Amino acid sequence: MKTDNTDTYKTISKKSEGLYRDKGSRFISFLYPVQSEEEIKNILSAIKKEYYNATHHCYAYTIGHVDIPEYRMNDDGEPSGTAGKPIYGQLLSYDLKDVLAIVVRFFGGVKLGTSGLINAYKTATQIAIENASIVERKIKNSYQISFDYLYMNEVMQILKKDYVSIKKNDYIEDAYCLEFDVILSKSEEVIASLELIEKSKITFLKTS
Incomplete structure (x- = not known):
């Protein structure tokens, strides 16, 4: 049966991870399938507890797949627009719904500059997406x-x-x-x- 393209959406079936390095800094990325803000809060809390010694815990998410989805971006102390926005941009590029993306940074001692940070957070997220099991689900x-x-x-x-x-x-x-x-x-x-x-x-x- 052929279905209308409004009948489906793309998400991930399970957690995935990625790793990107640049000038000594490590960017560890995580993707989670999520359904609610409460679930997101619990995951963020667990990540911050596990990686308590990281320099930044930046993230973006999108939840909802029927009408206009809810979304949020957080730079967690990085210069405005250099972390949460490129993370969220990758979720949009791959047209993913109901997904939380987190990138944990361990500072390596060398500043990357605005363009370097944007590229690092974008690439780290992209790696996690490429490692993910992307599925198409029916609405x-x-x-x-x-x-x-x-x-x-x-x-x-x-x-x-x-x-x-x-x-x-x-x-x-x-x-x-x-x-x-x-x-x-x-x-x-x-x-x-x-x-x-x-x-x-x-x-x-x-x-x-």
Whole structure:
């Protein structure tokens, strides 16, 4: 099945690392798949604890893959725009969503200058991205439908599509209930068909 390009997004499946050196300084980079700011705070805290003797812990992240994503950049004491921005720029270049990128710097005694810092943080992040397992995931809407059992065949005819997945079924208070996911671009079409079924009730649950 061919899907609309709005149905998918790119992220990473697991943590990855990279290392870049320049004039004695070491730039250790990390990528993490993330879903929330709370998760990001916990990861940053753990990195700062593990690399407590590093000179800088710079980072950028983007979370959210449906509407406009949330993002943040942090230079952690480096000159403004020389660390967080080039880190974030690499996330944009590879079109990654729901990813936290951290670059830990150990100063080597020689200043790199503005262009040198930008290149170092950019390259360190790029290395971690190139080492990462990048995956493409589908954006789905989740719904629940309740209906009279007499209409089971009609409901299943609509839901038995390769862009629909049934997640849960139950029988509650004389009504049959199904929870299902539909890829984003097909949601309106599927829901419009289900709404034609007599005595059916459809509830939107979430987008993920």
